[in-house]
Amino acid sequence: IEAGDSVMVCLSGGKDSYTLLDILLNLRRRAPIDFRIVAMNLDQKQPGFPAEILPNYLKSLGVEYHIETQDTYSIVKEKIPEGKTTCSLCSRLRRGIIYKVAGELGANKIALGHHRDDMIETLFLNMFFAGKLKAMPPKLVTDKGDHIVIRPLAYCVEKDIARYARGMEFPIIPCNLCGSQENLQRQNIKEMLANWERQYPGRSQTLFTAMQNVAPSHLLDGNLFDFKNMQFGQEVAEGDIAFDDSVVG
Known part of the structure; x- marks a missing residue:
């Protein structure tokens, strides 16, 4: 955040x-x-969304706010068969509206509440279901270049946020559009990571650290590293660990 910025904070009513x-x-x-x-x-x-909770809360804080009303619920229910995952379409619709409203409000930056655990989960979702080594960046420029999206909680752990939210007694509004979400891919990934963390304490932080220590020359993406034109005597920044016994270090 820089001097003179106009930051639109996307508020869902959740803890994050x-x-x-x-x-x-x-x-x-x-x-x-x-x-x-x-x-x-x-x-x-x-249906049943308590529309008065957020305006009342924001008024009590004296915060400038805007409530954008768009019936994306009906669109999602119409387009997605019963029992199927609604998250993808809901996310696309929401993103377009957010960018439009940011322009109308004169905001040059858009702040989202994603945290460390969201970023790790997204990494595995993309690997397992999309064949991509891709997560969430802490900062990005929108496709049209009109706004910068920031994730100030990127280095925060979800359990710490939950503890903070309980202590602050925020008026939490649950998301009911997706039901319990027990069968959704993200929930499965979340449970997998939680099991790993119980079995190997600290693994989540190790995974997060790995996202900050990428060695393109030891992956397979020719767009990130020029394997085709490699020559004898050419040094690689990541070094030669092709035959190392240990994967640590």
């Missing part, structure tokens, strides 16, 4: 986005720079 907004408000009070914060909630017209 409440924590994000609270931290950014505290940062603005203490930071040596001035920047604008505007909270934005997308009301997707889910």
